[in-house]
Amino acid sequence: MTISLTHPQDPPAPGRLPGISQITGVGTATSGTSISQTELLDILRIEDPRVRSVFLNSAIQRRHLTLPPPDGTGRRAPEPQGDLLDKHKKLAVEMGAQALMNCLKDTGASLSDVRHLCCVTSTGFLTPGLSALIIRELGIDPHCSRSDIVGMGCNAGLNALNVVAGWSAAHPGELAVVLCSEACSAAYALDGTMRTAVVNSLFGDGAAAVALTAGGGQDVAGPRILKFAGYIITDAIDAMRYDWDRAQDRFSFFLDPQIPYVVGAHAERVVDRLLAGTGLRRSDIDHWLVHSGGKKVIDAVAVNLGLRRHDLRHTTGILRDHGNLSSGSFLFSYERLLSENVVQPGEHGILMTMGPGSTIETALIQW
Numbered sequence: 001m002t003i004s005l006t007h008p009q010d011p012p013a014p015g016r017l018p019g020i021s022q023i024t025g026v027g028t029a030t031s032g033t034s035i036s037q038t039e040l041l042d043i044l045r046i047e048d049p050r051v052r053s054v055f056l057n058s059a060i061q062r063r064h065l066t067l068p069p070p071d072g073t074g075r076r077a078p079e080p081q082g083d084l085l086d087k088h089k090k091l092a093v094e095m096g097a098q099a100l101m102n103c104l105k106d107t108g109a110s111l112s113d114v115r116h117l118c119c120v121t122s123t124g125f126l127t128p129g130l131s132a133l134i135i136r137e138l139g140i141d142p143h144c145s146r147s148d149i150v151g152m153g154c155n156a157g158l159n160a161l162n163v164v165a166g167w168s169a170a171h172p173g174e175l176a177v178v179l180c181s182e183a184c185s186a187a188y189a190l191d192g193t194m195r196t197a198v199v200n201s202l203f204g205d206g207a208a209a210v211a212l213t214a215g216g217g218q219d220v221a222g223p224r225i226l227k228f229a230g231y232i233i234t235d236a237i238d239a240m241r242y243d244w245d246r247a248q249d250r251f252s253f254f255l256d257p258q259i260p261y262v263v264g265a266h267a268e269r270v271v272d273r274l275l276a277g278t279g280l281r282r283s284d285i286d287h288w289l290v291h292s293g294g295k296k297v298i299d300a301v302a303v304n305l306g307l308r309r310h311d312l313r314h315t316t317g318i319l320r321d322h323g324n325l326s327s328g329s330f331l332f333s334y335e336r337l338l339s340e341n342v343v344q345p346g347e348h349g350i351l352m353t354m355g356p357g358s359t360i361e362t363a364l365i366q367w
Helices: 037-044 049-056 081-107 130-138 153-170 194-200 259-275 295-305 310-322 326-340
Strands: 021-029 033-036 062-065 114-121 145-150 175-182 206-213 224-232 240-245 250-255 287-290 348-355 359-366
Touching: 021 081, 021 153, 021 224, 021 326, 033 037, 037 049, 037 062, 049 194, 062 310, 081 114, 081 130, 081 175, 081 206, 081 250, 114 130, 114 153, 114 326, 130 145, 130 175, 145 153, 153 175, 153 206, 153 224, 153 326, 153 348, 153 359, 175 326, 194 250, 206 326, 224 259, 259 295, 259 348, 259 359, 287 295, 287 310, 287 326, 295 310, 295 348, 310 326, 326 348
Parallel strands: 114 145, 114 175, 287 348
Antiparallel strands: 021 206, 033 062, 175 206, 224 359, 240 250, 348 359
16 A cells, blocks of 8 residues: 655645546648738728737738628728628638648547537627537538537637636536637728737637547546636726627727736736646646737737746737637647657646637647
């Protein structure tokens, strides 16, 4: 018999933290056309120097977008809300299905292995939800358990991961998938104003899927999910919102210019709560995978957490190459980290997303 000498009130040693579930695969997909910021300014015929500066100083080089076709004069006319909803449905299903298939390939699993599908989207409203449409599109077993997380915004990927990690722990050996599919082109208002410029200069279309299992044995590759922590900055609840714009007669996304600094100022609080009781310090974290929310947001988080440029290389790289992909951005960064083949067994990582609420979500993982 082995007797533990650890006092019940002592935090567990970092190398022996229990896991909730395990990440076994990831896959991503994009849609539309890859367009540079300068090309987009020309396509939209934006001449206002203030608006142009928002695009050109965004630290974004290219994004995948599906824009309306030019009219007889060559202009891109704003799409009615009904057309935007149709666009969201089409793109979210197409990208989502591809990301899911890529994830299963990475996992070494098949569609018949999927037992729970959780779909996340905030760029359009669907009933029945995206999960039902994906199940029909791919021919997944209609008995598959499913859930949909709608309207939580850019932080929602980790909200979904939290819920599905719990489902996975309650169903050991069964495969669950979280799918984030964001057709940000379907949330654009092309009016050339400064309010919409902040949004139009930032977001891109993309989908990402991550597979989870629990109790799969020691030979399963991928990090274990150890813990979650989140925080809602209720004083800034209206700083990021997607609501009805009566002047435009459509939904419109709003970002308060101060939100990067608000998020940055609260980042320490959430990370400290995440690490509390684990025996870990921030300096023990080997990999940081932060939502590509925008240059100012990333800079504010880096300053407040004392992170180096190298720590956030995947975050800034995804922002540069794809823009803000909303709820799936952190999974694009995770996939890019894995492609480097630098992660070692025992290393720890922190996943962080930020979005409307205003909300910060985090997860602690270990390889």
